Amino acid sequence: xxxxxxxxxxxxxxxxxxxxxxxxxxDSETLIKALQQQYPVLSQSKYIVAINQEIISGNTAxxxxxxxxxxxxxxxx
Amino acid sequence: MKKEISYERYQRQMxxxxxxxxxxxxxxxxxxxxxxxxxxxCPALQYLTAAGxxxxxxxxxxxxxxxxxxxxxxxHTSDIGKNKAEVAAAHLQQLNPEISIMSIxxxxxxxxxxxxxxxxxxxxxxxxxxxxxxxxNDACVLMNKIxxxxxxxxxxxxxxxxxxxxxxxxRSSNYRDLFPEPPKEDEVLNxxxxxxxxxLPGIIGTMQASETIKLITGQGxxxxxxxxxxxxxxxxxxxxxxxxxxxxxxxxPDTAAAFQATDYAWLCGASFQVSEIDAHTFDGLxxxxxxxxxxxxxxxxxxxxxxxxHLRIPLTQIATASEQLKSDTVVVFCQSGKRSxxxxxxLSEQFGTTKSIHSLQGxxxxxxxxxxxx
Numbered sequence: 001x002x003x004x005x006x007x008x009x010x011x012x013x014x015x016x017x018x019x020x021x022x023x024x025x026x027d028s029e030t031l032i033k034a035l036q037q038q039y040p041v042l043s044q045s046k047y048i049v050a051i052n053q054e055i056i057s058g059n060t061a062x063x064x065x066x067x068x069x070x071x072x073x074x075x076x077x
Numbered sequence: 078m079k080k081e082i083s084y085e086r087y088q089r090q091m092x093x094x095x096x097x098x099x100x101x102x103x104x105x106x107x108x109x110x111x112x113x114x115x116x117x118x119c120p121a122l123q124y125l126t127a128a129g130x131x132x133x134x135x136x137x138x139x140x141x142x143x144x145x146x147x148x149x150x151x152x153h154t155s156d157i158g159k160n161k162a163e164v165a166a167a168h169l170q171q172l173n174p175e176i177s178i179m180s181i182x183x184x185x186x187x188x189x190x191x192x193x194x195x196x197x198x199x200x201x202x203x204x205x206x207x208x209x210x211x212x213x214n215d216a217c218v219l220m221n222k223i224x225x226x227x228x229x230x231x232x233x234x235x236x237x238x239x240x241x242x243x244x245x246x247x248r249s250s251n252y253r254d255l256f257p258e259p260p261k262e263d264e265v266l267n268x269x270x271x272x273x274x275x276x277l278p279g280i281i282g283t284m285q286a287s288e289t290i291k292l293i294t295g296q297g298x299x300x301x302x303x304x305x306x307x308x309x310x311x312x313x314x315x316x317x318x319x320x321x322x323x324x325x326x327x328x329x330p331d332t333a334a335a336f337q338a339t340d341y342a343w344l345c346g347a348s349f350q351v352s353e354i355d356a357h358t359f360d361g362l363x364x365x366x367x368x369x370x371x372x373x374x375x376x377x378x379x380x381x382x383x384x385x386x387h388l389r390i391p392l393t394q395i396a397t398a399s400e401q402l403k404s405d406t407v408v409v410f411c412q413s414g415k416r417s418x419x420x421x422x423x424l425s426e427q428f429g430t431t432k433s434i435h436s437l438q439g440x441x442x443x444x445x446x447x448x449x450x451x
Binding site (some may be wrong): 006009024046072 | 118207255
């Protein structure tokens with residue numbers, strides 16, 4: 001099972017990629033934990049998670065080819 | 078009495094299918110408050126003024142500075158040092174003398190905001206910090222005002238329409254459905270520290286104006302319960318659904334008194350005790366012998382400072398490089414005054430009362446502006 005992860009704003013710069021693909025995750029919580037382990041900078045940053053263009057608040061199941069977006073808050077004007 | 082509408086001025090939009098005299102009349106009757114006449118506020122104000130929004134208010138307590146002009150395109154070089162709201166109002170009134178323009182030359186705060194909102198139907202958030210963004214969001218929820226949100230960072234922007242009336246008591250999602258709690262001061266950089274490409278707030282602020290015109294005239298599909306993101310480098314747009322959550326209600330003050338008692342700067346982690354000095358005081362201190370002045374920006378950052386002697390220790394190294402500080406008084410500065418606050422906090426923790434540590438408020442940009450106007 002494949003998941004595409006899209007990184008927005010400073011997260012893309014911190015991780016060094018705008019998009020990552022990972023295999024074998026069935027829910028958002030284990031996916032985020034694995035991402036934080038691989039990219040420790042993610043555990044110090046603030047962001048929200050959207051799955052297939054819908055913002056989620058709790059642990060949510062992933063289906064094959066889910067697109068997970070991590071969005072940090074922006075303050076600039 | 079209804080204001081006379083100039084058909085010639087608005088002819089190109091009035092001939093649009095479904096627009097006509099009725100939509101123009103709605104624009105003429107609308108009252109929009111733009112908070113922050115900066116990178117987002119300038120283009121939003123220009124298009125709303127041109128489109129004939131009947132009453133436009135703008136609140137901003139800041140002065141125009143040279144480093145604003147690459148993105149705040151309403152201002153001229155000769156406006157440097159003048160209040161943004163007042164200058165913007167003067168330029169906009171020239172663009173369209175048929176509408177009422179109200180300038181509020183002060184920053185909004187938890188004491189003046191609720192009263193200010195009573196005179197308007199729609200609010201545009203063009204501010205540049207989280208404390209004010211959360212405060213505006215909460216005030217709009219409390220006062221049942223529609224909030225058109227926009228924010229930028231480097232090459233990306235976000236747009237949404239918050240707190241739109243759906244049915245009966247129900248309202249669409251707001252900023253706290255998206256980001257329930259403010260980030261701490263060091264979790265996210267602001268424009269002065271992170272940088273921003275000039276056209277980006279132009280695009281995002283123009284989209285805020287577009288959403289506002291759609292809301293007023295009742296046309297199209299505004300970004301209600303949706304967050305749009307735009308990346309200027311890749312030209313990619315993403316739209317995400319944002320649902321209103323039950324638990325959000327408990328995060329927002331439910332009375333005017335509770336709102337006025339909320340310390341938004343503290344919620345955003347900005348209130349740790351740091352002694353800050355303004356550009357004027359700083360100007361008087363530089364060149365004195367018993368003071369260490371330290372630039373805590375990274376080595377490649379501009380503007381370079383050649384006007385006075387100083388040390389260069391980036392924030393990331395300040396905790397381990399403090400032996401370089403010999404004087405009893407230390408003044409730290411950065412671009413905007415944000416990182417220097419953190420540096421001052423770190424140094425204060427390290428030296429306790431043995432040294433007097435100060436941070437330059439508004440950063441080196443504020444001092445450069447001060448020098449241009451003194």
